[in-house]
Amino acid sequence: MALKRSASLGVCSALFLSGCALFGGSTPLDTYDLSTPSSVAAARRSHHLQILVAEPAAIKSFDGQNIVIKPSPGVIEYLKGAQWADRLPKVVQARLIDALQRSGRFAGVGKPGEGLAIDYQVITDIRAFDIVASGTAHAEVSLFVRLLNDRNGAVKTQKLFTADAPVIGTGNGAFVKALDRAFDKAASDIVSWSASVL
Numbered sequence: 001m002a003l004k005r006s007a008s009l010g011v012c013s014a015l016f017l018s019g020c021a022l023f024g025g026s027t028p029l030d031t032y033d034l035s036t037p038s039s040v041a042a043a044r045r046s047h048h049l050q051i052l053v054a055e056p057a058a059i060k061s062f063d064g065q066n067i068v069i070k071p072s073p074g075v076i077e078y079l080k081g082a083q084w085a086d087r088l089p090k091v092v093q094a095r096l097i098d099a100l101q102r103s104g105r106f107a108g109v110g111k112p113g114e115g116l117a118i119d120y121q122v123i124t125d126i127r128a129f130d131i132v133a134s135g136t137a138h139a140e141v142s143l144f145v146r147l148l149n150d151r152n153g154a155v156k157t158q159k160l161f162t163a164d165a166p167v168i169g170t171g172n173g174a175f176v177k178a179l180d181r182a183f184d185k186a187a188s189d190i191v192s193w194s195a196s197v198l
Helices: 014-019 088-103 172-197
Strands: 030-032 050-053 068-070 082-084 108-110 120-132 138-149 155-166
Touching: 030 172, 050 088, 082 172, 088 108, 088 120, 088 172, 120 155, 120 172, 138 172, 155 172
Parallel strands: 030 082, 050 108, 050 120, 068 120
Antiparallel strands: 120 138, 138 155
């Protein structure tokens, strides 16, 4: 799973998060993307459904380019010197579309405005997407997903997907790699589940 980034990795130990929390200065920010889930294998298309992946909803702390760290319960800070390549909901949307397309299970996968004749919408809420730094540092990702029938507006089914991954090493790159691994697990589960219930 290769992460995309620009600039050099900043050095920020999990043991010294208090010095890593807030943006400052004019140093260029390391910019990161998420990987498309690696465990999504191509499969023979089983039906002719077309699905739309809406931009996920998120509270303000996750609805931006900041990378969230929780140094203690109820406390939110942002990783110094690092940012997502776009607003996090847009990054998650793009990678979910990639993963659903690569699965080969759907006739079409797109986002709003692309003109597809849609059968179902994938509606996602980002409940958590952060590094928990209290205790053993780890990434946590929590995505609540509804599959909405686009023809009648009825929710076919819904499910909460959660995943975590330990932070291995130090520095901004180690934090983001942990988030990437947790997202990989959650997104792979979302793809498998969507293909099985539609």
